[in-house]
Amino acid sequence: MTLQDVPKWFDIFGPEAHGATIEERAASSSVRFVRSQDQMAEWTPPATGRQYTAREVLAYFGADFLKQLFFDEALVLPSTASEPAKTLRERREAFGFTRNELAKIVKLPEDIIIRAESPDYSNDIHHINKIAIALGLDDYVIGYVPGANGDPNLAVRLKEWRQAAKARGSSTVARFAEIAWVIAKQHKLQQHINPSVDLLADFTQSDDYGDPGKPVWEVAADLAAKTRETLGLSWSEPIMSLRDVCYRLSIPLIHAELNTDIAGATLANGNVRGIVANVDGNNGNVWVQRATVAHELGHLLWDPAEKLNLLITDSLTQIEVVDRKVFQMSHDWVEARANAFAVELLAPKEAVRENTPHLDIKDPAAIATAIRDNMEHFGLSATAMRYHLWNAFDRRFDINSVFKIDPEPTDEWKGREAYTDDFFVLKDTPLNRRGHFAGVVAKAEEQKWLTAESAAFYLNATTKEYAEHRVEILGLYAV
């Protein structure tokens, strides 16, 4: 549809809108829309529903919808009477949550869950959105599109994953479900604000996991070198922020508090994959966390699709293993390659050697100092660097004689990788939304891909709090 098709576009987008296309008009429009559970209209005070920009309505509901909305003033959203109740109920059941569990997850009374799942009631759209997000559904189109663009595999796999171990409760599954929403939302908004970047297309998955002629760690080293090259990094420079690397690759990186048996995970929601890094337990150490993220990057960038499950969780014992013998015995070459890739990406062996020019391999104290120096230089954990230096020097020193090494990262590294985790300008923003997600939300709001009200909702703040800190948030991230 072009501007010429509908002479009313001027009226739809308001007199201040300009541009030669509908998209340009929408982008420059100050007209706001509002939706309740069951209908959408142009926003007028004192409407209490969820507000949308013209750009959002055009992007998610389409030009025909906007045109119809203009002529009818209010449009009924549900495609059938059973929506959004049916989608919410079926999704909850697919995850295996009871209504009571879901109520606790979203911190709403169970009565609201019951009402939301009944087609007999009109509910507060903010409650419906909150429940939809907790279930990994698209909050934009809940009620309008049956199923709300939810990835059916996500619920199935998370339910299976939960059932696979007794320790995995509904709260961990719920965290992953919400993270899946954060991943999808960040990716979508990032596509809006930065549509031309698609570095991921430069990676071709590899099913080479080594053979007797070329062991897996050499394959991993090649892949790490290719990764550096694609990212425009030299062969030896330290990667100062994996957060930024993930952002450049359009891979949402989400920090979360998970059970300590999980170091990290890759999680898919639809066709979007993200990385989840646990910040609890040993992974609270940002150097350990960097190894986790690099490990997950190894899976995500290079493993063929058939090797990538919808959810892969990795324990720290898997990730911190750099001793090749362990993998030789386990024959888990997928994990072995991801591990070797992680270490080589963060600290290429040649670069480690170059950074350690005069190592006295007979002096355990000197070895310990060299390990710590390299940890600080490359941002790698003590356990990983100990084995890595040992391998880099062809195992010519006795690894068991190495003195105890201070594992604590420097403040500079903590700042670069986790600066918004401990302190964020909006005190109630959940940890899983304090990464680039927050920056992307603020940027999207600046570009009218979101209303300030939606941005505040996503960051769990009031609109006033968000408005007061918007500039600060934009300054925190290079988005």
Place this chain on the structure above:
Amino acid sequence: MNASDRFDKYRADFPARAPDLTRKDADDELEDLSSSPEVMSLSVASSNDTTTIQHCNVLEEDSDGFWLTTKTLKGKYLWLVRPDDVKIALEHGQLRRSEKNGPLKHTNLTAGEAHSGGELWFENDTAIYVNGGSGRFKPRSGDELQAVVAGFQSAGYTVCSFGWDYGSNKEKRFLRRENIIWI
């Protein structure tokens, strides 16, 4: 018996106005068809000519709990409170607009001003579902919708009003079971 005088109190509180033509799509929306036999004056409930009223049979239409929406075209009437009478006509009946053969608009039911308009469905001869769905003469607030609903009640109808959607600050165009309250 004509029901028009039952709306006098409403008329006194909410004056007539010209249609909002911001959303006018075609010129024939303004063609006055109110003298057509298919455009009826609302009668008090007890004196309805049952042969001319089409019932909506809403329960048979959808077993999914979907009681009624503005999309339910079967038996959907437009109503318009004019200064001197109250007109109703099937939106998708035999009477169509001339140019595009499209459904009636509220502006087809008057040549000038009106107080407000909306949609209604007859559950039976004396019970009606009412909303304020009109692009040209919509009730200006929840209070106005309530007042006009009171007029229908004074005319002897048991009324189920769609009510007001506070989320979108517009008249409701979607009736769910919890809102089905007959007054």
